[in-house]
Amino acid sequence: MAGEKKYKAPNKATVAEMRALFIDPVPDERKVDEALKHLKYLVEKYRPLMLAMESCTKCGHCAENCHTYLGTRDPNNIPTNRADLFRKAWKAAYTLEGKLFGKLVGAEPLSLDTIEKMYSYFYQCNECRRCAMVCPFGIDTCEVTFAGRQLLHWLGMVPKLQAQVGAAMYRTGNHTGLPKPGLVDTCEFLEEEMLEETGVEIKIPIDKPNSDVLYIPSSADFLLNPNTMMGAAKFFHYLGVNWTMSSEIAEAGNFGLLFDQRYTMRHNIMRLLNEAVKLGVKKIVWGECGHGWRTGKMYVPSMADRPIPVPIVHLHDEVSYYIRTGQLKLNPEVNSNPTTLHDPCNFVRACNMADTLREVITAVTTDFREMTPNRERNFCCGGGSAILYDEPEMYDLRIKFSAKKAEQVRATGVGEHGEGYLVAPCSICKAQLYPMVEEHQLGVEVKGLIDLVGTALYPPIKKND
């Protein structure tokens, strides 16, 4: 199975795993033809992609702005070169100058080898859009990666991780594959934890009828991020919000954005909207998940099959609203450790959330130090778009992709005495940073932002006796 691999790449989903996503993998002998058909369809349909095919002048601005290139110095990780995987094939097959002058104008006929190279390098892109921010022509290379992964999906080439998550979502309504008994048991466990801590019964409801708010957490919060789940529960409890989660969709993420922006993304969106109507809630509140919120904010309206039934807001927009209106009092003194904020790319470069995050973090900590650069200029954690692979050569790439982030954290000095907090309000960032802060020995603990809100509530939730 291992064999000689020319390109570093995550393990691919098996035929059975692809069939679970309703895709029959295309055999090698038909792959090039099929890929060219998909390429034409995608480029002609999506204007940003056409722009990327036709407008790049190779000015090189994107290179020094991409942390995957900075971390590996692999020229294939320069965003414009990544896009060339598409561009060269497009020019060779579908442009007059490409047909006439070939390589002279950057055209190169598509081959099976290029398709394998696409699989490698489109899954080495974090889809962070820092290159898009600096491109003088407004080319969004992330759109090329999106299209590249879509094409690969249609060919039946999806990493195991993304494919298994997609299948778990169809099966259970969450990425982690938690069936209802697992969800309920975890919530009860965390309720007991909070009861022990505060003496107060703070509920984490699942499928509670007559609720006003449907909260969708990242399902990783059930396995890996207990303080994020408890932080949200404490926040709702403090404000007296009548909320619930749903066993039908206990998931803020939408991996459709990351490998299949058609059926998978739309299916997940409709699953959420259907459930909101079934439960009769008045509002959907989105948890700490970067790519998921990008889907929620940017794609739900255009992908939904009918008008959106209820407002959809992000948890931290709620927190900042309640701070501003004086309904939420916070005591930052309880979080006095040196703290820095990792801006999740999807929050700050896709959803305009930089100010909101700062409003919240400065209200709950006393020693907040900005990274440089920050906000929309921040660098990705290196896990973006869930390239959280743990095969040794891929894991090694994750360390390299996070080198820039490590440098940024170190420069803030928060971890100098080993007691810093690195706040990362996104599950993919958390999953990437938990091991990476150890690999780079940063002296910080990774936290969610709502975790700190939960501890800073004032007066604290405590039983009076």
Next chain:
Amino acid sequence: MPFIEVNGQQIEVDEDGFLVNTDQWSEEAAKVFAKQEGIDELTEDHWKVINYLRDYFFQFGIAPMIRKLCKETGFSLKQIYQLFPSGPAKGACKIAGLPKPTGCV
């Protein structure tokens, strides 16, 4: 498909080395997985974690939250890592014959 050999029998595993069919697990299989993970001998402490994971999995259909695993077995996360160097999800779950956890983990 890759496999491991337990008592002369071949048992199918996936590319990450996790058991494909949880029912094919046995204590002997656990020992084979442990060797792959660089654990020479499974001690009583290892078994405490493995048995808890298996019991939980069969009751709730999923691995437990890591915090619950620590609380119920009495081990800190650091101790779990000492017992299972690749960690609770990728080390302990594999030895216990559970599927590899998916998602942002």
